[in-house]
Amino acid sequence: MKGIYSALLISFDEKGNLDEKGTRDIVRYNIDQMKVDGLYVGGSTGENFMISTEMKKRIFEIVKDEAKNDVKLIAQVGSINLYEAVELGKYATELGYDSLSAVTPFYYKFDFEEIKNYYMTIVNETNNNMIIYSIPFLTGVNMNVEQFGELLSHDKIIGIKFTAGDFYLLERVRKAFPNKLIYAGFDEMLLPAVALGVDGAIGSTYNVTGKIAREVFEATKSGDLQIARERQTYLNDIIEAILSNGLYQTIKEILKEKGVDAIGYCRLPMKKLSKEKIEKAKEIGKKYL
Ligand SMILES: CC(=O)N[C@H](C=O)[C@@H](O)[C@H](O)[C@H](O)CO
Numbered sequence: 125m126k127g128i129y130s131a132l133l134i135s136f137d138e139k140g141n142l143d144e145k146g147t148r149d150i151v152r153y154n155i156d157q158m159k160v161d162g163l164y165v166g167g168s169t170g171e172n173f174m175i176s177t178e179m180k181k182r183i184f185e186i187v188k189d190e191a192k193n194d195v196k197l198i199a200q201v202g203s204i205n206l207y208e209a210v211e212l213g214k215y216a217t218e219l220g221y222d223s224l225s226a227v228t229p230f231y232y233k234f235d236f237e238e239i240k241n242y243y244m245t246i247v248n249e250t251n252n253n254m255i256i257y258s259i260p261f262l263t264g265v266n267m268n269v270e271q272f273g274e275l276l277s278h279d280k281i282i283g284i285k286f287t288a289g290d291f292y293l294l295e296r297v298r299k300a301f302p303n304k305l306i307y308a309g310f311d312e313m314l315l316p317a318v319a320l321g322v323d324g325a326i327g328s329t330y331n332v333t334g335k336i337a338r339e340v341f342e343a344t345k346s347g348d349l350q351i352a353r354e355r356q357t358y359l360n361d362i363i364e365a366i367l368s369n370g371l372y373q374t375i376k377e378i379l380k381e382k383g384v385d386a387i388g389y390c391r392l393p394m395k396k397l398s399k400e401k402i403e404k405a406k407e408i409g410k411k412y413l
């Protein structure tokens with residue numbers, strides 16, 4: 125389960141309908157061109173928190189059908205509707221996903237006892253592996269080393285997707301749980317995370333930068349810091365340009381520019397790119413990728 129994972133983008137039409145053909149094409153591009161080790165399906169990047177349960181299921185189904193066993197597949201099933209999370213967890217488990225992942229429950233200020241019960245419920249009901257999805261800047265949920273430890277003490281809770289810039293916490297968690305999987309969540313901070321010993325990385329930009337991410341990953345692991353820094357700087361020039369133009373919309377336009385037959389809209393309330401920004405996205409793709 126180690127290595128580079130794309131947080132999969134999903135193709136939607138202008139009305140927000142799922143574009144199955146385009147989504148399959150994005151899966152293929154990630155596997156065949158970006159050579160990623162796996163796909164993280166139903167994450168933030170998959171616009172997961174803006175879609176219905178039925179659509180989530182359909183996405184899990186077509187991604188598995190397209191990817192088969194070519195790469196590892198992680199299904200993000202977390203939801204503050206725990207009943208939905210369990211239903212999706214069972215569904216993805218039956219489809220053969222290698223692991224589940226669940227975002228920490230957000231919006232209400234759940235206490236740790238509630239958070240723990242949330243993870244235990246999903247794990248016990250599905251009997252699949254679980255990767256905790258920690259992304260405090262969007263959820264407001266911060267966990268400390270002891271709390272991560274209480275969750276990770278369960279055999280089926282195999283790791284953490286750590287989307288934070290708190291490298292002290294990352295190092296403490298790494299030291300405390302050498303045998304669990306830790307994935308770096310911020311693409312722009314891949315190098316320092318790998319230097320601290322993460323097992324892999326899961327990110328949105330890897331849909332188009334997967335090969336560069338692998339260079340950063342490998343160079344850092346083998347101690348070629350000069351190369352690693354040069355590649356991270358190149359990656360960050362791309363990420364900076366993407367972030368200033370509209371994150372997911374811009375990556376979708378770059379995919380189209382690369383010949384992927386996807387549509388390119390995001391689900392409401394995410395906005396459409398202006399004509400200028402679409403042009404800018406294509407320029408980013410041409411210039412760097
Ligand atoms: C909210 C979100 O999309 N987070 C992603 C992973 O956790 C990242 O891959 C970022 O998109 C990326 O690092 C750009 O900031």
Ligand SMILES: CC(=O)C(=O)O
Nearest residue numbers: 131167168169326328
């Ligand atoms: C990793 C990330 O971007 C996601 O949750 O989609």
